[in-house]
Amino acid sequence: MMSFLRLIDITVGYQKDNTVLKNFNLSVEKGTFLSLLGPSGCGKTTTLRLIAGFLEPLAGKVIVNEIDYTNLPPHKRKMGIVFQNYALFPHMNVFENVAFGLKMRKIEKNEIQRRVKQAITMVGLQGLENRFPSQLSGGQQQRVGIARAIVIQPDLLLMDEPLSNLDANLRLEMRNEIKRIQRELKITTIYVTHDQSEAIALSDQVAVMNEGKIQQFGTPQEIYFNPKNRFVAKFMGFQEIASGVVKEIFQNHALVTVEDKVMQTRYTADLSVGERVVLVTRPRKIKIQREDGQNAFCASVLSELFQGENLAVVVSFQDKQFVVEMYEQRELPEAEKIFLHVSADDLIALKEA
Amino acid sequence: MLFVAFIILLGPFLVIFFASFEPTSTLRFPPTGFTLSWFKKVIAMPMFQKSFLLSLRLALLSSFFALLLGVPVGYLTARYDFKLKRFIELLTTLPVIIPGMVAGLALLKFFVLLNVFDVETTLLVGHTAIVLPYVVRSTVASLVNFPASVEEAAMSLGATPLKNFFLVVLPNIRVGIVSAFILTFITSFNNVPISLFLTGPGVSTLPIVMMTYMEYYYNPSIAALSTLLIGATLAVVLLAQKIFGISKLL
Numbered sequence: 003m004m005s006f007l008r009l010i011d012i013t014v015g016y017q018k019d020n021t022v023l024k025n026f027n028l029s030v031e032k033g034t035f036l037s038l039l040g041p042s043g044c045g046k047t048t049t050l051r052l053i054a055g056f057l058e059p060l061a062g063k064v065i066v067n068e069i070d071y072t073n074l075p076p077h078k079r080k081m082g083i084v085f086q087n088y089a090l091f092p093h094m095n096v097f098e099n100v101a102f103g104l105k106m107r108k109i110e111k112n113e114i115q116r117r118v119k120q121a122i123t124m125v126g127l128q129g130l131e132n133r134f135p136s137q138l139s140g141g142q143q144q145r146v147g148i149a150r151a152i153v154i155q156p157d158l159l160l161m162d163e164p165l166s167n168l169d170a171n172l173r174l175e176m177r178n179e180i181k182r183i184q185r186e187l188k189i190t191t192i193y194v195t196h197d198q199s200e201a202i203a204l205s206d207q208v209a210v211m212n213e214g215k216i217q218q219f220g221t222p223q224e225i226y227f228n229p230k231n232r233f234v235a236k237f238m239g240f241q242e243i244a245s246g247v248v249k250e251i252f253q254n255h256a257l258v259t260v261e262d263k264v265m266q267t268r269y270t271a272d273l274s275v276g277e278r279v280v281l282v283t284r285p286r287k288i289k290i291q292r293e294d295g296q297n298a299f300c301a302s303v304l305s306e307l308f309q310g311e312n313l314a315v316v317v318s319f320q321d322k323q324f325v326v327e328m329y330e331q332r333e334l335p336e337a338e339k340i341f342l343h344v345s346a347d348d349l350i351a352l353k354e355a
Numbered sequence: 356m357l358f359v360a361f362i363i364l365l366g367p368f369l370v371i372f373f374a375s376f377e378p379t380s381t382l383r384f385p386p387t388g389f390t391l392s393w394f395k396k397v398i399a400m401p402m403f404q405k406s407f408l409l410s411l412r413l414a415l416l417s418s419f420f421a422l423l424l425g426v427p428v429g430y431l432t433a434r435y436d437f438k439l440k441r442f443i444e445l446l447t448t449l450p451v452i453i454p455g456m457v458a459g460l461a462l463l464k465f466f467v468l469l470n471v472f473d474v475e476t477t478l479l480v481g482h483t484a485i486v487l488p489y490v491v492r493s494t495v496a497s498l499v500n501f502p503a504s505v506e507e508a509a510m511s512l513g514a515t516p517l518k519n520f521f522l523v524v525l526p527n528i529r530v531g532i533v534s535a536f537i538l539t540f541i542t543s544f545n546n547v548p549i550s551l552f553l554t555g556p557g558v559s560t561l562p563i564v565m566m567t568y569m570e571y572y573y574n575p576s577i578a579a580l581s582t583l584l585i586g587a588t589l590a591v592v593l594l595a596q597k598i599f600g601i602s603k604l605l
Contacts, residue, residue, distance in 0.1 A: 056507055076510040077519075083511045089504035093526045103512030154512060 004068060005029035006190055007053070007158060012062035014048055022048045023214045026062070030192065030207075035184055037193045037201035039225075039237070040211035046194045049211075050160050053192060055079050066157055077106075082151030082189075086163040088143040090135040096122065096146050097131040103154040121153040124183060141172045148180070152187060159184070159191040165200065177203055198238055202226055210234045228270040232280060232352050240282040241324040243344070244299065245354060248277045258351050261320075263299055266346040271353065278354040285327040287348035290315065292335045298343040303334065317342065368585060375578035382575055393579035403580065406564040409475070413560065414544040417482035421490045421539050424483075426532060429494025430524065434503060447488040455548030458485065463552040474555035481549045486539035493538070497531030498524075533599050541588060 007030040015021030022045050030036050038046035051057045053064060055076035064071045071079060082103075090099050100121055104114045122128060125145040135143055144164055151159060164180070165173045181204055184191050195201050201208050202222040210217045210225060210233075218225060218234045229235035232242070246260035251273055258265050258279055267281055291298065301319040308314075313328040319342070326342065334340065370384045378388040397403050432443050450458070462481045466472060472480065501524070509523040510516070525532075550560045559567075561584075569577055 054507070054511055076507070077513050077515050079511070081511050083508060085504045085508060087502055087504055089502060089508040091505060091509070091523060091527075102509070102514075106513035106518065150508070150512070160511075 004065075006032035006034075006067060007192075008063075008065040009049070009052070010063045010065065012052065012064070013060045014045075014052060014057055015060055021060070021214065023052075023059075026214065026216075028209065028216070030190060032190055033188045035181075035191045035193065035204060035206045037195055037205040037208045038211055039195055039198060039201040039208055040217075041196055041237070044211040045214040046196075046211050047162060048214075050162055050192060050194050053158065054081050054083055054160055080154065080157045082154055082156035082159045084144070084147045084151050084159070084161040084164045086166050088135070088140075088147045088167075090143055090146055090150070092135055095132050095134050096127060096138075099135070099146055100149045100153050103150065107154065117153055118149075121149040124152070124186070125149045125179070140168050141176060144168065144176060145179070148183065152183065152189065157190070159189045161191065161193045163195055164193075165195075165197075173200075180204060210237060212237075229282070229350070229352070230271045232282070232354075235282045235350065235352060240284055240350070242280045242282050242322055243288070243324050243342070244281045244319055244322065246279060246281065246351075248273050248275050248279055248351065251275060255346055256351055260299060265297055265299075265349065267349040267351040268347060269351050273351060273353065279351040280354055281344075282350050282352060283344050283348050285314070285325045286312075286329065287344055288326040289343045290326055290328065290331075290334065291341050291343055294341050295343060297346060297349070298341045300339050301342050303340060306334065371578050371581050372585075375575055375582045377575045377578070380574045382573060382578060393575045394583070397576045397580045397583070400576075402564060402568070403561070406559050406561040409478075409558065410544050410561040413475075413478055413482050414540045416479055417486055417543045418536050418539040420479075420483045421487045422532065422536060425487050425490025425535070426494050426528075429491040430498065430520070432491070433495045433498035434506075443491070447491045450485055450488050455485075455546070459549040459552035462549060466553070474553070474558040477555075478550060478553050478558070478560070481553045482543045482546065485546065485549055486542050489538050489542065490532075490535045493531045493535035494528060497528035501527050530599050533595060537592065537595055540591075 007028070009026060009028040012023050012026040013021055014023040014026075026045075026049070028049070038049055040046050048057065052059060055071070055074060058073065062072075066079075091102065094102065097118060100118045101114050104117060109117075122131060125148050127142060127145050127149065130138070130142065135146065138146065144167075147164070161180070165176050168176060177200060180193075184204075193201070193204060202225070205222055207220065208222055208225045209219045212233050218230050220228075225234065226238055229238050229240060236242075244260045244265070246258040246265065248256055249259045249264060250257040251269075254268070256267055256269050256273055258267055258281065260281070265281060273279065294300065299319060301317045304316040304318055304323065306313060306315045311329075313333075315326045315328060315334065316323060317326055317340075318324075373386050374382050374384050375393055376389045376391070377383050377386040378390040378392075428443065431437075432440055459481070462477075462484065466477045466480075505527075506519055506523060509519045514522065545562060546560070547562045547566070550563050554560060554563055565577060565580060
């Protein structure tokens with residue numbers, strides 16, 4: 003059985019030498035919630051627009067459900083799209099907005115009534131059918147956007163940063179709503195975002211993208227705990243704390259020489275002895291201690307900042323500056339030298355290049 | 356300051372307004388009495404009737420054709436990138452830059468060389484040409500405030516490009532189009548320089564007839580006619596303002 007959505011060797015660009023995506027491949031199984039995660043300009047929105055049919059690739063194929071969609075115009079595809087700016091029809095009320103897609107498909111009137119009502123109930127907007135978009139809050143507008151997209155029972159639900167225009171609290175609430183709706187409808191969803199916590203919380207699978215390429219593809223757990231390269235690690239909140247050379251490789255861990263010390267680390271991608279690596283970890287996993295010890299090294303303190311929840315200490319080691327977050331212990335030891343300890347499970351060695 | 360501005364803006368119109376009720380046969384301010392006979396006279400004059408109808412036809416038809424051509428062209432320039440785009444943008448600014456007289460002369464040469472249309476058709480083509488840029492510019496300006504993603508939403512929901520245009524785009528740029536229509540109607544109706552070159556024997560627009568008339572007769576009938584025209588224009592604008600609230604766009 004082939005995947006439900008397949009992008010095969012896609013090249014998208016404005017000129018031949020200026021491509022956004024090059025030889026891009028992606029497969030999504032039916033019913034999956036996939037996030038395309040990456041910084042702006044990484045090609046994630048381009049990928050979404052390609053699937054929607056707003057862009058035609060210079061080369062490659064878009065296959066949905068075994069049908070070649072590559073040159074099919076958007077209105078002949080069956081895609082529900084949710085936009086960052088909601089993109090509701092300003093001259094139509096909530097009911098008419100949601101009914102639009104069904105009217106275009108010439109569905110019978112009673113059936114439209116029934117399905118629109120069902121979709122509006124699903125997003126929790128009962129009673130607001132006669133309001134116009136300008137009379138709704140941002141969160142409500144996006145609910146209309148979602149209802150409008152799902153009412154046509156699309157093959158794919160495409161979401162382009164749907165929560166970016168909402169304030170922080172609402173974003174969390176809507177995140178749960180989106181997950182609930184997607185689970186209930188079991189609808190194949192492609193979700194574009196630059197917010198790693200959103201991608202982690204919502205997705206079955208995450209594709210981290212940069213410079214038009216998928217840097218890593220996997221479950222949220224894999225991406226969150228086992229980044230395979232420096233870009234993914236940085237994007238998922240790891241920071242680089244040291245660089246060194248691989249000394250020995252074991253089945254579950256590696257030994258890395260950092261200056262005059264040997265650090266025990268995990269690794270997520272193949273390494274070879276003698277290779278230059280950087281060590282990454284999360285700010286909260288670093289412990290500050292007075293004395294040297296196993297998996298510890300000496301660093302100097304640059305500044306400290308009380309953040310309420312924790313004390314953030316900026317330290318430097320080698321040519322790197324990074325943050326240590328102290329949660330329990332709230333004062334720096336009064337010593338000339340401080341030592342940083344990271345347990346081997348929390349430390350990952352990644353290829354420098 | 357405000358008072359001076361009022362005088363400069365409104366003064367001439369008030370003078371014309373009052374002068375049109377002058378009972379004697381010379382233009383005078385302040386009027387020496389009150390009569391409506393000049394109004395009756397101009398309304399009854401076949402010369403004015405005929406040219407008024409011509410001007411009305413021209414204004415309506417040239418606005419209609421300008422909308423028919425200008426709205427799609429404006430839509431394309433606002434939404435798509437293509438080679439001629441810059442050129443079209445430049446074209447739409449020309450009537451502001453090129454003096455009407457020059458444009459009129461150019462059109463005259465052009466049609467004399469072509470020599471295929473009768474006078475009224477020539478006038479219609481000329482008027483359409485000068486009002487077309489207003490429509491294009493107004494359409495582009497309306498679309499700037501209308502996100503392209505709304506159209507993408509429509510198409511993803513199954514709207515063909517044509518349905519998208521009529522059901523989604525048009526209703527949302529309606530105000531811009533109505534204001535463009537008022538602007539083109541008034542521009543065409545009041546136009547002198549283009550019409551001056553393109554009118555022919557027996558076929559003349561109202562402003563041209565008024566100018567010619569004034570060269571021979573200096574009596575309050577012209578003031579009465581002007582008062583009628585100002586009144587009609589004001590009525591149209593106020594009506595549109597009442598229905599569409601377009602004062603911001605004009």
